[in-house]
Structures are given as C-alpha cells and as structure tokens.
Amino acid sequence: MKKSNQEEDKITFKNLRRLYFFALLTIVLTIIVSQFLVQYNLNQQLNDSKIINYSGRQRMLSQKIVKEVLILHYVSDTVSAKQISHLNEVLALWKKNQNTLENGSESLAFPKEKSETLSKLYLQTNPIFNKIAQTTNSFLLNLKQKKQSSENQKLVKIILENEGFFISKINQIVMQYDLETHKKVTEQRKIGYWIFGFTLLVLLLEFFFIFKPTNKKIERLIAKLLSSEKKVLKLAYDTEILTEIKENSVKELKSLNYAMENTLLYCRISPDGSIIHVGEKFAKLLNYTKFSSNKKFSEVLTIDEKEQLNFDRLIFEKQRSGWQGEISILNKENQTIWFDLSMVPVMIKKDEPELLIVCFNITERKKAQREVERLNLENTTEKINQQKIISSKIVENQENEQNRIAKEIHDGIGQMLTGLKFSLESINLDDREKSEQKIEYLKKLSLDIIKGVRTAAFNLMPPELSNHGIVSSLSKLTQELSKLTGKEILFYNKTNFDQRLDSLIEINIYRLTQEAINNAIKYAESTHIIVQLSHSESLLSIIIDDNGKGFDINSVDKKRSSESGMGLLFMKERIQSINGRVFINSIPGEGTRITFNIPILK
Known part of the structure; x- marks a missing residue:
C-alpha cells in the first residue's frame, strides 16, 4: 500500500510539475512575443516619425529654393558663385530627400513598398517636382551664363506657380503618413489587449489546475510529516547509537589499517598491472614514491626487464584464478630479494576488478636454505657422483642393447615380414572369392606388422640422434x-x-x-x-x-x-x-x- 501511494504521489507531482512548467513556458513565450511586438511597433513608429519629419523637411527645402531664387533674381545686384553653389546644394538635397521618400532607404529603414494612396500622391507630385527641379536648373544655368533677366523672369514665375502645388501635395502626403501611423497604433493597442487577456487566462488556469491542487497536496504532505515526526525522533535516537557503533568500527578499521600498512607487504593493482595502492612498509622496501606513481607494479617491483615481462605475463594469465608462489626480484640496489607472493582477485569497488598482492620477505630463509643445501651437497657429493656413474653406465648399456635390438628387428623381422607379404600376394587358389578376401586381410595385417616393427625400431634408437x-x-x-x-x-x-x-x-x-x-x-x-x-x-x-x-x-x-x-x-x-x-x-x-x-x- 505504501509503495502504491508513493507511486501515485510521484505521478501526481510529476503531472503538476509538467503543467507548471507548461504554464511558465506559456507566460514566458507571451512576454517574449509581446516584448517583440512592442519593440517592433516602436521601431515602426520611429520610422514613421522619421518619414513625417523628412516630408516636412522636404516642404521646408522647397520653400528655401523659392526664397533663394527670389533673392538671386530680385534682391541681389550682383550674383556670386557662392550663392549659386549654395542654391545647387539645397536643390541636390531636395532631390535626394524626394528620392528617399518615394523609393525608400535601407540605411534609414524607409519602406520601399507603400500604400495605394501614398503611391498615387507621389505619382501626382512627380510632375510638379520635376518641373520645379528643371526650371531651377535652367535658372542657375542662365545666372552662370549671365543671360537676360526677362528670360529668368519667366523661370521664376514657373517656380512660384508650381511651388504652391508641390507644398499642397507634400501636406497631403504628411497627412496620409499620419493617418496610417494612427491606424497602426490602434491595431497595436488591440494586440496588447489580447496578449494581456491571454496572460490573465493562463494565470487563472494555473490557479485552478496547478496552485490549488498543489496546495492541497502540500497540506496532506505536511500532515504526513507531522505524523512522521515521532518516527524521525526515534530514528534519530537509533542513528546516534549506530553512529557511535560506526565510530568505534572506524577506529578499529583505522587501527587494523595502520597495522596492515606497517606490518604487511601488500598492494592493490588493476588487471593491467597499474598500481592502485601500495602499503607503507612495502613502499619503503621497494623505494616507491609519488614520482614513480605512473609506473606499472612490475616496473616498481624489479629493474630487470625480463622479470618485469614475466610478472606482467603472470598477472595477465592469473588475474582471474589467482596465484601463489615464490619469486625473486632485483631491486634498485642490484640486490636479489625473494618473496613468497600471493595474488588474489578481489572486487572492492562495484564492477571494478582488482588484484590484491600480499608478500612475505623470505630472502633470509632462502639464504639459509642455500647454506643447508651447500652443506648437504658437500656431505653427499661423493655418493651422488658414484650414483651418477652407475646410472650413466646402466643407461649406456640399455641404449646399446636397444640399439642392437632395433637393428635386429629392422634387418631381420622386417625383411622377413616383407618377404611374407610378397609371397602371400602370389597365392592363386581355386576358390577365387575367398582367396581374395584372405589375401587382402593378410596384406593389411602384414602392413600393420611392418609399421609396428619400424615404429618400435624408431623408438629404440633413432638414426637421426647419432648422425645429426x-x-x-x-x-x-x-x-x-x-x-x-x-x-x-x-x-x-x-x-x-x-x-x-x-x-x-x-x-x-x-x-x-x-x-x-x-x-x-x-x-x-x-x-x-x-x-x-x-x-x-x-x-x-x-x-x-x-x-x-x-x-x-x-x-x-x-x-x-x-x-x-x-x-x-x-x-x-x-x-x-x-x-x-x-x-x-x-x-x-x-x-x-x-x-x-x-x-x-x-
């Protein structure tokens, strides 16, 4: 029952967590979308403000052109090159602004596409704009060439007549931009209301489907926690007792570890021969330091490469079954040390096999054994030599006898059996069927005998031994x-x-x-x-x-x-x-x- 309740609680909380994350994600997405729309609309409004500003500036520039033309024609007695240049600059700026407003600009973020009304207004404005621009250029050309003022009088009149129409069209364009901007702001306000309403709806749904069920669940959990408080207090008391027992066990283990480190020659290695841990006493004996920690155990154990290879092979072959025996190693001081070594496979960490190496230094015992052997050898040398002489004579006589027997078998019995085989092959009996069966049997038997005789002769004294x-x-x-x-x-x-x-x-x-x-x-x-x-x-x-x-x-x-x-x-x-x-x-x-x-x- 407890397990099923726990599983139900886990499922419930998991579902609430999913709903909570979904609600938060929805609110975050709503905020991001609303912020994106606000920023986008602000940029659009800034662009619309720039366009309106440029439109008003275009009206001002057209008036400035008319003013400059009138000054040059009626007020100034003498026309300077500076005045002509200034009028040229104003005219160029006016043309550039007009082109920017009509065809758009990427650097100023002016749109190239326009509403149908604006397109018609610009289409109506173009002839007036072109007329003023061409007339002003002709006026400036006459001033440079110093032609008659009567001709300039006509040009000034044309400029004045068209300037009023141009300003009127520009005013209409500005009003149209203002109208379209107001429509955009109205649409943006509606979108903002929709986003606000959607956010309120999400919060309301969160309250009924997430926060309220979560609140009830938490109340039940608090009740369970209060009911479990007594159990926790009892467990705490039991834990204190267990902790005390554990501390005592740790002290005992530390004492045992200290004893092992300082009394036993042991180490732990991985199946590939890498060192995991070396006991202090063993490390002192092998001169093992942190500077040699990257070496394999065989390299630390002995400096002789052949002994290293043999020990690596022993680890590879016996890493699963273990091994026990005596080995001799050559240490860094070129001294031979004998160990009674035991290699035991262990599993200290989960799924990580190791090898526990436990050694006993038996060098002194080996020295004593050699001394005993030397003393025994001195006492029994003569007896052993006599026994060897006798054994050698016996073996020599046995080999001579076997050689003789092998020669007799090969030269005597083998030749006779071969003759028997040829004789039997020549038999011709009246009963053809039986005689054939018998002859075939005798053939096989004679071949087996010859093969056995030759094998015996080979085992007794192979000719290869004496010759080669x-x-x-x-x-x-x-x-x-x-x-x-x-x-x-x-x-x-x-x-x-x-x-x-x-x-x-x-x-x-x-x-x-x-x-x-x-x-x-x-x-x-x-x-x-x-x-x-x-x-x-x-x-x-x-x-x-x-x-x-x-x-x-x-x-x-x-x-x-x-x-x-x-x-x-x-x-x-x-x-x-x-x-x-x-x-x-x-x-x-x-x-x-x-x-x-x-x-x-x-």
Missing part, C-alpha cells in the same frame, strides 16, 4: 609421432641451436622429451603439443606444452606407486643424472607445461 644430433632427432620425433597418432605435434628451435652434446646427454634429452610427449598423448588426451628448444651460453632449455586435461601435481607426487607417479619420478632421476632440472606446471582442465633445463658444458 638432438635438434634433428627431436624434429624427426615430433613429425613421426604426429603422423602415427594424428595429433598436432610441433617443434620450434627458437634460438637456432646447432651444437652437438655428449652422446649420453643427447640420449637422455631425447628420452625425456619422448616420455613427456607420450605422457601428454596417453594420459592427458592432448590434441596439440608444442616442443620448444632454446639456449643461452650455459643452459639448454626444452619446454613441452600440451592442451590436455592437466593434473594435480601434489596428488601425483603422493601416489608414487601409480604409473604416472613413477613416470614423473623416473623423469626426475634421469634429468638429475645429467645435472639438469625439471619443472612441471599443470592446471586441471587447462593443460601442462614441462621444462627441462640442462647445463651446457664447455
């Missing part, structure tokens, strides 16, 4: 396995490695890679496998990536008795026999990466 080295043999291995299994298995020699290694090392590298690929096919059910080989001056690295189902490394390590657990154990023992290291990284449902690092002996 590890790079060529791994390339051949991936090609053959891709053909046999139908999987997409690719090999990349990223750094163009072309060195030959010790035969025992090459054999072990080959077997390790073969084992990793077979595991990816057999256990991980992979469809795409990539083998990458790269090297530096002292290290050869082989990485096998697959898109299989992955596995939990910890659970596999615990099950040493299982086939997969033993396979990983044998893989680690084999890599240790050539002083190498293996790194296995697998995510269930995403795939597995196995990395072999083998030192290159000079």
Whole structure:
C-alpha cells in the first residue's frame, strides 16, 4: 500500500510539475512575443516619425529654393558663385530627400513598398517636382551664363506657380503618413489587449489546475510529516547509537589499517598491472614514491626487464584464478630479494576488478636454505657422483642393447615380414572369392606388422640422434609421432641451436622429451603439443606444452606407486643424472607445461 501511494504521489507531482512548467513556458513565450511586438511597433513608429519629419523637411527645402531664387533674381545686384553653389546644394538635397521618400532607404529603414494612396500622391507630385527641379536648373544655368533677366523672369514665375502645388501635395502626403501611423497604433493597442487577456487566462488556469491542487497536496504532505515526526525522533535516537557503533568500527578499521600498512607487504593493482595502492612498509622496501606513481607494479617491483615481462605475463594469465608462489626480484640496489607472493582477485569497488598482492620477505630463509643445501651437497657429493656413474653406465648399456635390438628387428623381422607379404600376394587358389578376401586381410595385417616393427625400431634408437644430433632427432620425433597418432605435434628451435652434446646427454634429452610427449598423448588426451628448444651460453632449455586435461601435481607426487607417479619420478632421476632440472606446471582442465633445463658444458 505504501509503495502504491508513493507511486501515485510521484505521478501526481510529476503531472503538476509538467503543467507548471507548461504554464511558465506559456507566460514566458507571451512576454517574449509581446516584448517583440512592442519593440517592433516602436521601431515602426520611429520610422514613421522619421518619414513625417523628412516630408516636412522636404516642404521646408522647397520653400528655401523659392526664397533663394527670389533673392538671386530680385534682391541681389550682383550674383556670386557662392550663392549659386549654395542654391545647387539645397536643390541636390531636395532631390535626394524626394528620392528617399518615394523609393525608400535601407540605411534609414524607409519602406520601399507603400500604400495605394501614398503611391498615387507621389505619382501626382512627380510632375510638379520635376518641373520645379528643371526650371531651377535652367535658372542657375542662365545666372552662370549671365543671360537676360526677362528670360529668368519667366523661370521664376514657373517656380512660384508650381511651388504652391508641390507644398499642397507634400501636406497631403504628411497627412496620409499620419493617418496610417494612427491606424497602426490602434491595431497595436488591440494586440496588447489580447496578449494581456491571454496572460490573465493562463494565470487563472494555473490557479485552478496547478496552485490549488498543489496546495492541497502540500497540506496532506505536511500532515504526513507531522505524523512522521515521532518516527524521525526515534530514528534519530537509533542513528546516534549506530553512529557511535560506526565510530568505534572506524577506529578499529583505522587501527587494523595502520597495522596492515606497517606490518604487511601488500598492494592493490588493476588487471593491467597499474598500481592502485601500495602499503607503507612495502613502499619503503621497494623505494616507491609519488614520482614513480605512473609506473606499472612490475616496473616498481624489479629493474630487470625480463622479470618485469614475466610478472606482467603472470598477472595477465592469473588475474582471474589467482596465484601463489615464490619469486625473486632485483631491486634498485642490484640486490636479489625473494618473496613468497600471493595474488588474489578481489572486487572492492562495484564492477571494478582488482588484484590484491600480499608478500612475505623470505630472502633470509632462502639464504639459509642455500647454506643447508651447500652443506648437504658437500656431505653427499661423493655418493651422488658414484650414483651418477652407475646410472650413466646402466643407461649406456640399455641404449646399446636397444640399439642392437632395433637393428635386429629392422634387418631381420622386417625383411622377413616383407618377404611374407610378397609371397602371400602370389597365392592363386581355386576358390577365387575367398582367396581374395584372405589375401587382402593378410596384406593389411602384414602392413600393420611392418609399421609396428619400424615404429618400435624408431623408438629404440633413432638414426637421426647419432648422425645429426638432438635438434634433428627431436624434429624427426615430433613429425613421426604426429603422423602415427594424428595429433598436432610441433617443434620450434627458437634460438637456432646447432651444437652437438655428449652422446649420453643427447640420449637422455631425447628420452625425456619422448616420455613427456607420450605422457601428454596417453594420459592427458592432448590434441596439440608444442616442443620448444632454446639456449643461452650455459643452459639448454626444452619446454613441452600440451592442451590436455592437466593434473594435480601434489596428488601425483603422493601416489608414487601409480604409473604416472613413477613416470614423473623416473623423469626426475634421469634429468638429475645429467645435472639438469625439471619443472612441471599443470592446471586441471587447462593443460601442462614441462621444462627441462640442462647445463651446457664447455
């Protein structure tokens, strides 16, 4: 019920607001239109006043022309050039004014179009105007040429006769302008009354349809407010209690924040690696200041570009799933620092994912571990070396035996099966239909046997390994396995490695890679496998990536008795026999990466 009442109130106020805005807009438009009309009419009246003024001035100029002509003819004994020039100027001004009144002027805002009555009056005035103008010009010409006064007497008479008619017409024009102006003023007064009446009507409608309903609505709202006052007082009291609780919580949070800032190594970063916030203790450790605030977290964490790229890649790959592990960084003082780092995806602000980085400085622990390893290594070096010698001999004998068996299979069994295939093809029996079916079956069987024998021979000892080295043999291995299994298995020699290694090392590298690929096919059910080989001056690295189902490394390590657990154990023992290291990284449902690092002996 409350929600429906609130919705009705909202709708009512919304409608009243619309009506109120409409009424105000109507009044504003009315005021603007009335003001525009007033200004327009004032301009028209000013223009009409100018026209009447010019008409009266034209009458004065015509009288001045007659006066000047009479003075020059009757009063002056001698006519000067100055007097003639002055009369010429008055005559020119008179003509100009007449042309302006008759044809209009844009600069003076005189209209070109006129009423029918004015047009007739100007049409009647033109012959008289032209007669006076021509006669005056002839009079001035005679004065300049000093002709007989009798001829000028006739011209003066013509001017006097027409001057009265001209003034009479000009008076009629002035009266007509005055009459038309009065009509305009009358129409403007009527329009003003209409606008005034319309404004009063709008105000009246506002009173009945806006102000009165609004007043009633406000009265009801005031009643509701008064009835809600007690509830507000109670809420205020409850709010005070909540505020006190909130202040205590804020104090606790501040204490907790202070503890975090000064005890934990933590920071918040965005998914692209940009820094959002760094704890004080972490900032001091990394020498992070406001001058480096525009850098990415990886750039603040380490000065080594390779480590920066690796960390940016780690953020990109693990920004959704998170990550936990140990990393080493090179700080600005060229010191190596080890961190036990946890990266957790969080959502502090709505729709803005972040990554919370929490670190523990384990540099001292790493130093202690190295010292322990060094001491253990000194105690067990001799034992390990003996074990390596024994393992190497065993592996060497195994490879020799496999080489011998591969040669026997290829040269003996393979040739015999090939002969069997040719013999069976030559069989000719009386029962042609059955013999053909049997022969076809034996053909297929013999081909499968030959293929299996050759595959076994290739797995036991590939000729590429002894003849061309590890790079060529791994390339051949991936090609053959891709053909046999139908999987997409690719090999990349990223750094163009072309060195030959010790035969025992090459054999072990080959077997390790073969084992990793077979595991990816057999256990991980992979469809795409990539083998990458790269090297530096002292290290050869082989990485096998697959898109299989992955596995939990910890659970596999615990099950040493299982086939997969033993396979990983044998893989680690084999890599240790050539002083190498293996790194296995697998995510269930995403795939597995196995990395072999083998030192290159000079």
